[in-house]
Amino acid sequence: MNMGGPDMAPQRSARPGPVLEVSDLQTHFFSFGGTRVVKAVDRVSFTLHEGETLGLVGESGSGKTTTCLSIVGLLPRAARIVGGSVVFEGEDLTRKSQRELRRIRGRRIAMILQDPMASLNPLFTIFRQVAEPAFFHQQLRGRSLRERVQHLLRAVRIPSPEWRMREYPHQMSGGMRQRIVGAIALAGGPSLVIADEPTTNLDVTIQAQYLDLLKDIQRETGVALIFVTHNLGIVAKMCDKVAVMYAGKLIERGPVRELFDDPKHPYTRALLGAVPKLGSKEPLYSIPGQPPNLANLPAGCSFHPRCPEAVPRCVSEEPGDFHLGDGTVARCWLVEGKNEAGAHRGRTRS
Template identity: 65%
Template structure:
């Protein structure tokens, strides 16, 4: 995708935090992240559990849980800053211009309403589509996510569907309002392995047909290689490295990215699987300096005391590590 593309989403210096115990405890779930996404592009958001991936997704929708709050930063989406629009306008943007696919297909659908009803809702509320046209639209959407005999299945209820089918229906819901961006928060984590690949292929086909941009959250780097144009690796609420998929895989700059790639299981490899030592840090009590230093094999005195800056490389790759500072100096 080298053609003249327009930037759809630009997140700048975004900070979000959760407060608990009457403000006594502050968790900085998103700690100054920057990224941008072009139209039709797919970005993978990678990282361990609790590193802020899901919070980032919800922040884009401006729908954090009650204890959470976006502190500062801007989210430019389709030419307007989402931090400046009114609540009512933001509600219209959700579902109409951006759709979300959640992790658990078994829990994502309301058990008391038909598939038809739930798939139709965004089109009905945001696009004002009614009656027969609406029914046709639902049938088209269900057909596009490959639900067999959609005219019959749309009158059924979620409990009559398998997990894979439900997740495809959630996909249809996310497309229902005709969005420009879809955020998929680990959409295949709760699916059978055999269904996972099917679902990923479906998402990619849908993206090619509709030209939506996709943010794909996962902790599976294999999926990223298959699905994405670019990757952002998150650690402790920060993006520690980002760049094109090719650069990140062939030339990972950050030790965390290197460790992640090393820990992908490979077929035929008899060596024990590499694991990153230690646990992801507690976001309420972050280590000093670089948050990754306690687990980093290359950590130096400097890493413990000073936070590394972002270092850009010529090809759009960006890394937040003291080693990268050296790399950049040496060319």
């Protein structure tokens, strides 16, 4: 399939480094005048290169969405980035003003939201909504803007775009709307697209089509993709790397193959064990206990109350990152000393 023309590809110079490097990111929610602090994102680090896809997985409330919103700088009023950095194409986004961030959002970083039924403005035509990023960022007008929109709609496989673009969101199906949200994401020619559970509200068949579409677009444009999901099947299909979040922390990250074949953290193992298997007669495994209250986390490793393999040290001391030989990084005392890559020692904090 021809995604058409060089203008679809983001204008980026050959940069050797990663597209995105998040290090030690900490985002906290403050409530009751700052007396109550919820560490929604706690020392999260990962890197992402051009053309790569990172799957961000975890239970609801584990901090996936807050991590994404921290990257684009659109946190809710009560939340603030209190530490760490988000280096995007060499620039630290946490140090940028809202004005500077606005020039990056929609142009160099785009985001696809969860609910396609709610993420389009009901009162504006498809044309207007898809055209906006190009209108405001690239100053396109008139015919070139119209052609650009048709081109984008064609890229996300909307049939007869010159006709469809005059319609309103309520005249489209859910799958179509989500593809239009995809077209909006591509409109600025971004080098990073964050997709926050983009298929949870779609039918299974439409889901598969949508994922194929994203893959195709990525192949054409070389865009880096962060894929937030709790569907491990999608991670296996879509991603190069996985990062597993639990209670605001990234407890394990690494290449998909290694992480699926040999999960290091007991939580990752439990998560993989909780995936239903076709034909299996055994009852579905579920992780015992409840996700912890982020405002009142247990001491030591946050997972220890639910961990079947916890040792006494887990209760008192919080593990740091242990970099392992196969490229994975795990935050668990059990992997300490096990095949650890020599150069990086796990940082311990108590």
